[in-house]
Structures are given as C-alpha cells and as structure tokens.
Amino acid sequence: QVQLVESGGGLVQPGGSLRLSCAASGKIYRPNVMGWYRLSPGKQRELVATMTSGGSTNYADSVKGRFTISRDNAKNTVYLEMNSLKLEDTAVYYCKMSKGLNDYWGQGTQVTVSS
Numbered sequence: 001q002v003q004l005v006e007s008g009g010g011l012v013q014p015g016g017s018l019r020l021s022c023a024a025s026g027k028i029y030r031p032n033v034m035g036w037y038r039l040s041p042g043k044q045r046e047l048v049a050t051m052t053s054g055g056s057t058n059y060a061d062s063v064k065g066r067f068t069i070s071r072d073n074a075k076n077t078v079y080l081e082m083n084s085l086k087l088e089d090t091a092v093y094y095c096k097m098s099k100g101l102n103d104y105w106g107q108g109t110q111v112t113v114s115s
Helices: none
Strands: 002-007 008-014 018-026 033-039 046-052 058-060 067-072 077-081 091-099 102-105 111-112
Touching: 002 091, 002 102, 018 033, 018 091, 018 111, 033 067, 033 077, 046 067, 046 077, 058 067
Parallel strands: 008 111
Antiparallel strands: 002 018, 018 077, 033 046, 033 091, 046 058, 067 077, 091 102, 091 111
8 A cells, every 4th residue: 555645735826836745655666657636626637747767757738847747766755846836726736656557646735826
C-alpha cells in the first residue's frame, strides 16, 4: 500500500506563485509515474502534470510555461512549482502515483487564486 500526503496549497493573488509537495510512503516500486491532477467546481478532474521516475514529463496545455513538475526519487516526493497563477487555476490539487495497474491518490490540497 502507498500513502500520499500533499502540502503547500493556499490562497494567492493572480500572478502569484505556490509550490505544492507530495510525499509518498509505503511500498514504493520504480519505475512509476507521479503527477498532479486538479478538480474545479463544475469540471471533471484534469491532468496538470506528470513525471516518470526516469524524468519524462507531460503537461496540460493550460499550464505549460507556468508550472514545473519535479521529483526527488530518494525522498519519494514530487513537487509542482506554480507561477503566474490565474483565477482559473483555482482547484483542489491531487497527487497521484501510478505503478502498473495500481493508482494511488492523495487527499488533495486546495489552491485558491483570488484578488
């Protein structure tokens, strides 16, 4: 079993920055994929960014150039650096780890972009 704990959410003004962290614990095997998804009111959960344990990344078009995903395999931690935040980035951000057919999710952290 794998446990994921996110941190770093909060309230920020448009144009501001936040950094999310997600620490994984438990039985963790590599290779795996860790990433961030978000859920906004009235929308379906969407992919934000993912990163394989080998370093390959994938971003949603809406965040390219503004968000950066990174990970520390030794710490089993994935990060999401969010810059130039927009009102539409407001959402609950979830961390996910995928290994084979297994997906593990964190509890989510709220990011609110508001003036």
